[in-house]
Structures are given as structure tokens and as C-alpha cells.
Amino acid sequence: MRKHDGMLIVWPAYFEKNFSRLQGRKISNNLAAANVTLKVLEMAAESSGFEFESEPDKQYPRGFSDKNGYLLVANPENHKKKRVLLMLAKGVRRAVAQRESARLAAETKKGKKKHRK
Numbered sequence: 001m002r003k004h005d006g007m008l009i010v011w012p013a014y015f016e017k018n019f020s021r022l023q024g025r026k027i028s029n030n031l032a033a034a035n036v037t038l039k040v041l042e043m044a045a046e047s048s049g050f051e052f053e054s055e056p057d058k059q060y061p062r063g064f065s066d067k068n069g070y071l072l073v074a075n076p077e078n079h080k081k082k083r084v085l086l087m088l089a090k091g092v093r094r095a096v097a098q099r100e101s102a103r104l105a106a107e108t109k110k111g112k113k114k115h116r117k
Helices: 039-049 081-111
Strands: 006-010 052-055 068-076
Touching: 039 052, 039 068, 039 081, 052 081
Parallel strands: none
Antiparallel strands: 006 068, 052 068
8 A cells, every 4th residue: 555645535425415424424514515426526626726646446445335436635735634625625516516507408408399380
């Protein structure tokens, strides 16, 4: 196992709205989002200006069902992990909202039928 100096490990479960604190959510429920994936975390880290690496084949220790992976976020200013998570939470909410609006737009576009006169 390699050492991650100056890096923080961030799991998607930290931001999952449907998880309790015992299941691994680290931020408050009003800042969390539903269905957070590694791709969403990458978008949030990029928009927040963090340097990061993704490890997609890793399994969250508290969740034994799937391998979601995690993000290694560079922390050169030595912020506390909670502060970094709060900075990422804003980007996660933004990315999830964009994903949902794109999904809804695709549904309405698919649902509309052309009417003949």
C-alpha cells in the first residue's frame, strides 16, 4: 500500500444523500446529493480547482456491495478534510443538478410527439 502524503481520499459515499452518517456520509444532509458517482466527484474536483487522481476499482470499506472507487485530492494548503469536503460538496450538487436537468430534457424531448394537421 502506498502512502498518500498531501493527498486526501474522498469516497462518493461521503456525499450520498440516501446514506446515514453510520453508512458513511460525512457532510450534512442538506448539502448532500443523490446518486453520487466517481465521475460526478471528478467533475466537482475539476470545477473547484483541485488536482486529483481517481482510483476506480477500489471498494468503500463500509459498503461491501460495489466497487465505486475513490478520488485522491491534492491538499497543498493543508486544509482540514471537512473543509475540502465542503468545497467539493458545492461542485457535487452542481454536477448532479446538471445531470438531472439533462435527463429531464431528454425525457421531455423523447416524450413529445409530432402532431399532423
